[in-house]
Amino acid sequence: MSPLPNLDTSRISTVVPATPRGENHGEHNLNYMDLLMKLHYIRTIHLFDSEAVQSLPFSDLKAPMFPLLDSCRHVSGRIRISESGRPFIKCNDAGVRIAEWQCDKTLREWMDEKEYSVDGLVYDHVLGPDLAFSPLVFVKFTYFKCGGLSVGLSWAHILGDAFSAFSFITKWSDTLAAQPPPKSLHMPNLTKHKSLSNSITDYPISVKKATLVDKYWLAANDSYVATHTFHITFKQLHHLATTFKSTDTHTKYFEIISAMIWKCIAQIRGDYGPRVVTISTTNVSNGVENEFSRNDFVLSRVETNLSPGESNLSELVNLIAEKKMNENHVLKKLMEESDVKGDFVVYGAKLTFVDLEEGDFYGVKINGKKPVMVNCDIRGVGDEGVVLVLPGPEDNDGNNGRMVTISLPGKELDQLKGKLEKEWGIQYYSRLGC
Known part of the structure; x- marks a missing residue:
C-alpha cells in the first residue's frame, strides 16, 4: 500500500475545536511509549444499517466533532520536532480531516465483495513528508446505496492505543446523541484477569x-x-x-x-x-x-x-x-x-x-442503534x-x-x-x- 493519501473521496474538509484560543497554543509532550509507536496507525470501522442512519445528513455527522475536539485539543494539533530532536505535538488547532464518500454499492454488496476489510472505508493516511501539515486523525463517512453508513477512523498511534481510538469515536457518537462532551475523555474500565510476570532486564525482543x-x-x-x-x-x-x-x-x-x-x-x-x-x-x-x-x-x-x-x-x-x-x-x-x-x-x-x-x-451508537459490525486493523x-x-x-x-x-x-x-x-x-x- 502506498504511503500517499488515497484521494477517492468526493469531499474533504477540516474540523477544528469549537472554542478558539487565539495565539495561546499549548504543547503536548509525548512519552516513550507514544514515540515507540510513531510508525503505526490504528484503523477502525463501524458499519450501521439504514434503520440506524435514518438518512442523517453529512452536516449532522460532522457537527459533533467541533465540541469533541475542545476536550482533546492535541488530537487536532501537529507534530513538531524540538531543538533536541524530540517530537512533540503543537496544540495549534490545525484540525482533523473529515472525508465524505458516496458508495454505489449496498452495505451487503460491499461486505460480500470486501468481507470485513477496512480498506476503502478508512482514509489512507500516514504522517509526512511535511510533519507540520500532517493531520493526526482522519474520519471518513461512507454512505452506501442502501442508506447504510460506515464511520472509518485513521488514528496515528502516537496519540494513543486502540482503546483511545475507539473511545474517540464513542464520544463522537455520544455528542451526536446530544449528550454533552466530557471535560476529558476516558478509557473503558477493564477487568484485570491475571497479574503479569516480573519485568525482564535484558534487551527487548518486542521491537x-x-x-x-x-x-x-x-x-x-x-x-x-x-x-x-x-x-x-x-x-x-x-x-x-x-x-x-x-x-x-x-x-x-x-x-x-x-x-x-x-x-x-x-x-x-x-x-x-x-x-x-x-x-x-x-x-x-x-x-x-x-x-x-x-x-x-x-x-x-x-x-x-x-x-x-x-x-x-x-x-x-x-x-x-x-x-x-x-x-x-x-x-x-x-x-x-x-x-x-x-x-x-x-x-x-x-x-x-x-x-x-x-x-x-459496540458502544458507538447512531439513533440509539448499535453497529452491525466493528473491525480494526493496524497499518505499519x-x-x-x-x-x-x-x-x-x-x-x-x-x-x-x-x-x-x-x-x-x-x-x-x-x-x-x-x-x-x-x-x-x-x-x-x-x-x-x-
Whole structure:
C-alpha cells in the first residue's frame, strides 16, 4: 500500500475545536511509549444499517466533532520536532480531516465483495513528508446505496492505543446523541484477569529498528503483508474452549485463540516457526480508568523451548496466560538511551498478539442503534505479523463471538486460511446477519 493519501473521496474538509484560543497554543509532550509507536496507525470501522442512519445528513455527522475536539485539543494539533530532536505535538488547532464518500454499492454488496476489510472505508493516511501539515486523525463517512453508513477512523498511534481510538469515536457518537462532551475523555474500565510476570532486564525482543519509507513515518517491509479478518462465532468459541478442556474459569478466549493461531503459523513456517512471540495487553494494574488518549498497554514476551507447531493447545495457552514477561521497563530504557530519536517497529517485529476483547466497541451508537459490525486493523505491521482479537457482534441469543484480524506475509496468510477452515472449521468469510 502506498504511503500517499488515497484521494477517492468526493469531499474533504477540516474540523477544528469549537472554542478558539487565539495565539495561546499549548504543547503536548509525548512519552516513550507514544514515540515507540510513531510508525503505526490504528484503523477502525463501524458499519450501521439504514434503520440506524435514518438518512442523517453529512452536516449532522460532522457537527459533533467541533465540541469533541475542545476536550482533546492535541488530537487536532501537529507534530513538531524540538531543538533536541524530540517530537512533540503543537496544540495549534490545525484540525482533523473529515472525508465524505458516496458508495454505489449496498452495505451487503460491499461486505460480500470486501468481507470485513477496512480498506476503502478508512482514509489512507500516514504522517509526512511535511510533519507540520500532517493531520493526526482522519474520519471518513461512507454512505452506501442502501442508506447504510460506515464511520472509518485513521488514528496515528502516537496519540494513543486502540482503546483511545475507539473511545474517540464513542464520544463522537455520544455528542451526536446530544449528550454533552466530557471535560476529558476516558478509557473503558477493564477487568484485570491475571497479574503479569516480573519485568525482564535484558534487551527487548518486542521491537526492532525500522527502515523508513522516504520521509514518511512508515516502516518498509521485506515482504508484502496482507490482512484478513475471521469471524469466530460464539458456538465456535465454545467448541474451542471445550477442545482446550481448561479447568481455569479465568482462561480468556484471547489466550485460546492466540494459542491456536500461534500453533498454525508455527506449522506453516516449519523449523522457522516462532518460539518467541509478543503479547500486547491493556494496562489495568491500577484498577482505575486511564485518561484518554494515551498508549497505556503492556508489551510482553512469551518464549518456549518446544516447537509450538508440535505443542498441544493447552501448553501454549498456559504459556500465554502464565509466562508473560513484561518488557515495558526495558523498552523505556531503550528509548531513553537512544534519546527517543530511534525509529522502531513494534507490531510484527515478532509475531504479535493484541488483546482487545474487553473493549465495549459496540458502544458507538447512531439513533440509539448499535453497529452491525466493528473491525480494526493496524497499518505499519512488520514481516512477522500481528493478530488482533476484538469482540464480534451479538448473535440472536445475545452472545458475542470474536473478530480476529490477522496481518501476515501474503503466502502465509493464504495457508492460514486453509488450515483454520480445515482443522478448526473457521471459514474465510462467514456472513453476518445484516
